[in-house]
Amino acid sequence: MNRKVNVGVIFGGKSAEHEVSLMSATAIINAIDKEKYNVVPIGITKEGSWMLYSGPIEQIESGEWEGISNKLLKDKPKENVFSIIPVGKEDHSIEQVVPMGLANKIDVIFPALHGPYGEDGTIQGLLEMADIPYVGAGVLASSLCMDKIYAKKLFELEGLSVVEYVVVLRNKLKKNMGEYIAEIEEKFEYPVFIKPANLGSSVGITKAHDRDEMIKGLNEAAKYDRRILVERSIECREIECAVLGNDDPMASVVGEIVPSHEFYDYEAKYFDDGKSKLIIPADIPKNKSEEVRQMAIIAYKALDCTGLSRVDFFLEKETNKIYINEINTMPGFTKYSMYPLLWQETGLPYDKLIDKLIKLALERYDDRY
Numbered sequence: 415m416n417r418k419v420n421v422g423v424i425f426g427g428k429s430a431e432h433e434v435s436l437m438s439a440t441a442i443i444n445a446i447d448k449e450k451y452n453v454v455p456i457g458i459t460k461e462g463s464w465m466l467y468s469g470p471i472e473q474i475e476s477g478e479w480e481g482i483s484n485k486l487l488k489d490k491p492k493e494n495v496f497s498i499i500p501v502g503k504e505d506h507s508i509e510q511v512v513p514m515g516l517a518n519k520i521d522v523i524f525p526a527l528h529g530p531y532g533e534d535g536t537i538q539g540l541l542e543m544a545d546i547p548y549v550g551a552g553v554l555a556s557s558l559c560m561d562k563i564y565a566k567k568l569f570e571l572e573g574l575s576v577v578e579y580v581v582v583l584r585n586k587l588k589k590n591m592g593e594y595i596a597e598i599e600e601k602f603e604y605p606v607f608i609k610p611a612n613l614g615s616s617v618g619i620t621k622a623h624d625r626d627e628m629i630k631g632l633n634e635a636a637k638y639d640r641r642i643l644v645e646r647s648i649e650c651r652e653i654e655c656a657v658l659g660n661d662d663p664m665a666s667v668v669g670e671i672v673p674s675h676e677f678y679d680y681e682a683k684y685f686d687d688g689k690s691k692l693i694i695p696a697d698i699p700k701n702k703s704e705e706v707r708q709m710a711i712i713a714y715k716a717l718d719c720t721g722l723s724r725v726d727f728f729l730e731k732e733t734n735k736i737y738i739n740e741i742n743t744m745p746g747f748t749k750y751s752m753y754p755l756l757w758q759e760t761g762l763p764y765d766k767l768i769d770k771l772i773k774l775a776l777e778r779y780d781d782r783y
């Protein structure tokens with residue numbers, strides 16, 4: 415391509431991680447090499463309306479972009495909308511933009527979206543249908559990584575250790591609570607972790623220290639998903655590794671995250687003014703970090719990841735054993751986030767990382783028969 419490549423950066427979205435996405439997208443847009451790329455910011459409101467955004471980048475993070483887009487849309491609808499496709503319901507207004515018509519204007523999309531409706535294969539499917547290359551994992555890998563139960567099953571198939579778990583079905587919870595409790599108490603000692611199978615960012619996750627808390631935790635998790643996992647709680651250090659690439663992925667140095675709360679919950683992650691500490695590289699023995707890096711690559715390939723992923727581990731203090739916890743296919747992407755910082759430490763600075771991700775997206779797309 416001799417002309418500049420048009421990169422659509424999608425941000426916001428319907429997930430609980432809307433705000434985090436605004437931060438990631440702002441950092442990405444600011445760092446994209448403007449000599450090589452034109453940026454087309456595309457915001458999705460919490461209600462799911464898509465809007466092109468042509469206002470100041472500084473007003474994305476605060477959420478002000480939404481009002482600005484709305485105003486621009488009313489003033490000059492034609493100029494602000496690539497294509498308006500009336501979809502489904504009658505109450506869809508003009509700002510209901512669907513990206514089908516973007517294909518001829520946008521060369522590649524960077525979906526800077528985290529969690530459900532972003533990291534879970536849904537937007538990836540939409541982009542496949544619209545025939546637009548995009549950064550990151552494909553449909554299957556995205557949804558597998560989002561599903562804590564299926565991800566564990568596949569990790570186990572590769573011989574990677576996962577923390578022991580029990581699966582609970584929401585529908586059977588009322589009738590079979592007694593049986594579930596018996597099964598869990600037989601298998602684990604308190605505390606246990608209770609997690610909805612399909613959410614990210616610690617939403618709906620609780621740590622239960624006794625039976626009462628477990629029942630509460632199960633009911634809480636049931637608000638979010640039909641399937642729930644109950645896991646043995648381990649005394650651990652949290653180690654993370656960044657992976658980058660398509661068929662021959664590379665692993666970064668490893669980092670450690672030291673949470674400020676009892677566990678690395680939503681509050682600790684985003685609202686504690688950075689009191690959770692990132693230690694890069696992690697202060698662990700060389701053989702352990704090598705083990706983590708190898709496991710990260712095995713896991714990445716096992717779930718068919720492409721582009722990028724942050725692979726998260728637990729290092730059990732008592733046994734020194736490494737468990738794989740999960741893969742995040744669109745990890746937090748601000749300049750202070752673990753994923754880019756790990757690459758920086760490995761020798762790939764933020765702007766080069768963005769460039770590499772866009773190239774990987776185009777490569778994956780061109781690789782098709």
Ligand SMILES: Nc1ncnc2c1ncn2[C@@H]1O[C@H](COP(=O)(O)OP(=O)(O)OP(=O)(O)O)[C@@H](O)[C@H]1O
Pocket residue numbers: 577607609613614615616617619645646647648649650652673677678679726739740742
């Ligand atoms: N079995 C466990 N033993 C000890 N701590 C745990 C366990 N499971 C989860 N945790 C703690 O809870 C945090 C959140 O759990 P987990 O990473 O599984 O959820 P998540 O919502 O998918 O997070 P993410 O936002 O990274 O996708 C972990 O970072 C860790 O601090």
Ligand SMILES: [Mg+2]
Pocket residue numbers: 726740
């Ligand atoms: Mg996690």
